[in-house]
Amino acid sequence: MTIPEYDSVFRKKLFADQVALVTGGGTGIGRAIAHELAALGATVVVAARREEPLLETVAEITEAGGSADHVIVNIREADDVEAMVSAVVERHGRLDLLVNNAGGQFPSPAEHISPNGWRTVVDLNLNGTFLVTRAAFNAWMGEHGGSIVSVVADMWNGFPYMSHTGAARAAVANMTMSLAVEWGSRGVRVNAVAPGTIYSSGMSTYDEEFQRTAAQQSSRIPAGRVGTESEASAAVVFLLSRAAAFITGETLRVDGGGSLLKAPMVPVEAHRNMPTYEGFHLAREIPEEWLPQA
Numbered sequence: 001m002t003i004p005e006y007d008s009v010f011r012k013k014l015f016a017d018q019v020a021l022v023t024g025g026g027t028g029i030g031r032a033i034a035h036e037l038a039a040l041g042a043t044v045v046v047a048a049r050r051e052e053p054l055l056e057t058v059a060e061i062t063e064a065g066g067s068a069d070h071v072i073v074n075i076r077e078a079d080d081v082e083a084m085v086s087a088v089v090e091r092h093g094r095l096d097l098l099v100n101n102a103g104g105q106f107p108s109p110a111e112h113i114s115p116n117g118w119r120t121v122v123d124l125n126l127n128g129t130f131l132v133t134r135a136a137f138n139a140w141m142g143e144h145g146g147s148i149v150s151v152v153a154d155m156w157n158g159f160p161y162m163s164h165t166g167a168a169r170a171a172v173a174n175m176t177m178s179l180a181v182e183w184g185s186r187g188v189r190v191n192a193v194a195p196g197t198i199y200s201s202g203m204s205t206y207d208e209e210f211q212r213t214a215a216q217q218s219s220r221i222p223a224g225r226v227g228t229e230s231e232a233s234a235a236v237v238f239l240l241s242r243a244a245a246f247i248t249g250e251t252l253r254v255d256g257g258g259s260l261l262k263a264p265m266v267p268v269e270a271h272r273n274m275p276t277y278e279g280f281h282l283a284r285e286i287p288e289e290w291l292p293q294a
């Protein structure tokens, strides 16, 4: 299927002569970011574990008149990451823009997450993001400057059934602030985007019930709906661009206001398993009708 050139709201040659690396750039949000950056003049390298989606995205971008290629990488492997960043700099002579988009997790009650399941999700979303960021800084940006945006998640106020990824993404938001301070003097801006529920290819990795709940809960947020891949991409592109030249260390929410009025994605059951504390013998007893009707 021929797809038309990406219809970005930003101006055409915004990233002319710049080189961008987008991890997870073969699918979903990453694919949209790769398309948008290429449509704005960047040479885009997409990177992930599976070659087929990467090749498809590269072919689409090329067909639309953009410049792109791909690298196979598992961002959980430090050697892979070093090789990926070296390949980008060797092939294209520079690395101006980095989008840490690769990531993911599985929904699970915390008590059922195995030690290895926890480690894997933290390894992917926190350690992998750090490894790629560090490699990009050491190979190019530390000397020449650059702009980095990491995709995190709506982990504000906790992330039930997603405790592993919530912890890892909150850590990335904190790392973003640390690196913004450490690397400001090197001309490197470091920001993040925190999407709410985005109707992306990633959603189909979840079972039907999870997807149904996510859609239903999203209709109860201020925007009244889920978000699109392009809405996430536009925020990433803005933060990468010179329009955000005075923004660093920020995590921008792209969630239709959902994090302000969070509709829980898991049922919160009525119960009486948290007894009250009475430290004062004249304390008023809570009337029966104010207690949960289990």
Ligand SMILES: CCC/C=C/C(=O)SCCNC(=O)CCNC(=O)[C@H](O)C(C)(C)COP(=O)([O-])OP(=O)([O-])OC[C@H]1O[C@@H](n2cnc3c(N)ncnc32)[C@H](O)[C@@H]1OP(=O)([O-])[O-]
Pocket: 103, 104, 105, 106, 107, 108, 114, 115, 116, 117, 118, 120, 121, 124, 153, 196, 197, 202, 203, 205, 214
């Ligand atoms: C509203 C939603 C907001 C967010 C949306 C999105 O992010 S959309 C984007 C969505 N896109 C993505 O998420 C894409 C990227 N995500 C992924 O590739 C996987 O989710 C991954 C991060 C677990 C890595 O997978 P991998 O194949 O490389 O890992 P592995 O096979 O080596 O397993 C390692 C450990 O994890 C355990 N385990 C794995 N799955 C489950 C499960 N369902 N249940 C329980 N446990 C599970 C597995 O059992 C093992 O532990 P064990 O048995 O040794 O104790």
Ligand SMILES: NC(=O)C1=CN([C@@H]2O[C@H](COP(=O)(O)OP(=O)(O)OC[C@H]3O[C@@H](n4cnc5c(N)ncnc54)[C@H](OP(=O)(O)O)[C@@H]3O)[C@@H](O)[C@H]2O)C=CC1
Pocket: 023, 024, 025, 026, 027, 028, 029, 030, 047, 048, 049, 050, 051, 053, 073, 074, 075, 076, 101, 102, 103, 104, 105, 124, 128, 151, 152, 153, 154, 194, 195, 196, 197, 198, 199, 200, 201, 202, 203, 205
């Ligand atoms: N959709 C949503 O509602 C939300 C998404 N996000 C985050 O946005 C990002 C993009 O997600 P989305 O597009 O929706 O989903 P996708 O599942 O389509 O994207 C995840 C991408 O990450 C890549 N990836 C996963 N593990 C690795 C790895 N170890 N090394 C290299 N690449 C890897 C995958 O490619 P491959 O498997 O080939 O390696 C894939 O391209 C993710 O970080 C996701 O968690 C955050 C909040 C909400």
